[in-house]
Amino acid sequence: MNEFxxxxxxxxxxxxxxxxxDLWTSIDAALDAAERVDTAAIPxxxxxxxxxxxxxxxxxAASLLLVAGTLVWQQVRAPAAPTVASSTLARWKxxxxxxxxxxxxxxxxxxxxxxxxxxAPHSAALQRLLDRTELQQTQLRQLANRAG
Amino acid sequence: MxxxxxxxxxxxxxxxxxxxxxxxxxxxxxxxxxxxxxxxxRLAGNDHAxxxxxxxDAFIRAWQKLPGFRHESAFGTWxxxxxxxxxxxxxxxxxxxxxxxxxxAELPENGETPFCAAERDELERCIGQLPPRxxxxxxxxxxxxxxxEEIAGELGMAVGTSKAQLHRARHLLRKLLGERS
Numbered sequence: 001m002n003e004f005x006x007x008x009x010x011x012x013x014x015x016x017x018x019x020x021x022d023l024w025t026s027i028d029a030a031l032d033a034a035e036r037v038d039t040a041a042i043p044x045x046x047x048x049x050x051x052x053x054x055x056x057x058x059x060x061a062a063s064l065l066l067v068a069g070t071l072v073w074q075q076v077r078a079p080a081a082p083t084v085a086s087s088t089l090a091r092w093k094x095x096x097x098x099x100x101x102x103x104x105x106x107x108x109x110x111x112x113x114x115x116x117x118x119x120a121p122h123s124a125a126l127q128r129l130l131d132r133t134e135l136q137q138t139q140l141r142q143l144a145n146r147a148g
Numbered sequence: 149m150x151x152x153x154x155x156x157x158x159x160x161x162x163x164x165x166x167x168x169x170x171x172x173x174x175x176x177x178x179x180x181x182x183x184x185x186x187x188x189x190r191l192a193g194n195d196h197a198x199x200x201x202x203x204x205d206a207f208i209r210a211w212q213k214l215p216g217f218r219h220e221s222a223f224g225t226w227x228x229x230x231x232x233x234x235x236x237x238x239x240x241x242x243x244x245x246x247x248x249x250x251x252x253a254e255l256p257e258n259g260e261t262p263f264c265a266a267e268r269d270e271l272e273r274c275i276g277q278l279p280p281r282x283x284x285x286x287x288x289x290x291x292x293x294x295x296x297e298e299i300a301g302e303l304g305m306a307v308g309t310s311k312a313q314l315h316r317a318r319h320l321l322r323k324l325l326g327e328r329s
Contacts, residue, residue, distance in 0.1 A: 009271055010290040016182030017189050019200050024177055027207050028170065034208070128201055136241050 026125040033120035037112060094144035103144075106137045162223045166214045173214075177207055180224055184231045190287045191235040194276030202238055206231035232288070236302060239280045274324040282317035289314050 094100050113130040120126060158179055164172035184206060189199035210227050217226060275283060275291075284303065288294040289310075294302075300310040 007290065009268070010286075011293070013190070013268065013272055013275075013291045014293070015186055017186035018182045019185045019203060020196055021200070023181065023200060023204050023207070024174055027177065027204055027211075028174070030204070030208050031170070031211055034212070125204060129205070132201070139241065 026123075029120060029123045030116075030125040030129070033116040033123055033126055036119050037116045094140070094147075096144065096147055099140060099144050099147070102140055103137075106133055106140060109133050110137065158223055159219075162214070162217065162219075165211070166217060173211055176223070176227075180227055181207075183224070184228060187228065187287070187292060188231055188235045190272070190275060190291060191232065191239070191284055193278075193280065193283060194272060198238075202235050203231065206234045209234060232292075233302065236284060239284060242280070271325070274321055277324055278317060278320055282313060282320060285310060285313040286317040286321060290318075 094103055110130065110133045113126060113133060117123065117126050117130060158176060161172040161175050165176055181203065185199060185203045188202045188206065192199040192202060210230055217223065275286060278286060281303065285299060288299050296307050296310040300307045
């Protein structure tokens, strides 16, 4: 096969390819969950001019306060051992500053995903993202160990 | 890099989606999913499940970044670039080293891989067998039509390194196809 034919065949591979399944449902669910987390965690980002949104924000904030209060009350009454996830989160920090930045970002990503999964526990997309984030954390640890 | 071929009619949907219109974003997904998935699928080494995850991630990130889209390029081009970036980040996150992940010595001998380069599927399959970063260079340059300057920028390497990677990747590909280079 000459060079021209070779290049032509390679360029001909540039074709659209539909996913085997419709990804929209998962994307939509992931966006829903992410928005719920955003709304709950960063209410300042909501546009101030919309009274319905303000009402929604106030409602969510009140709900969060109630949940937080309940959790604190339960902890005060019966202090439990920290979960594996919370005890390991953000505790590990590699010495190399380049890796430390990645570790912090991955920790933050994992926390956000865990929050999102609490709100959408059946979202396979979110679970996959969490699995991948945890895999990346493991790989980062291995990289840090190799680097000494 | 060649722009992504799309209709010019997505501008309204892009603006609506940037303002939070999920239906508009779904239309954009329907319009661009094939092109995006095709590129990501090849970068992911023809792994369907991984490519679907990456395509999904790309659209989720696009939704998040859409309010910052400045219409300086076509939406399709912007989205395509974002998706390629997601796929390349995945390659990096998996610790894929340039060509060392799977070296020449590990590739099958000519007799093990039947040579039928005329067949598109065979060529695609062989590209999928390339080491991740060599595959990325071949896919971006020879299939997607990127320039070395663009590839070097995206992969964080010198332009000369990109050219050398391409040369080596083509050599590996020819070897996989069972052809004497």
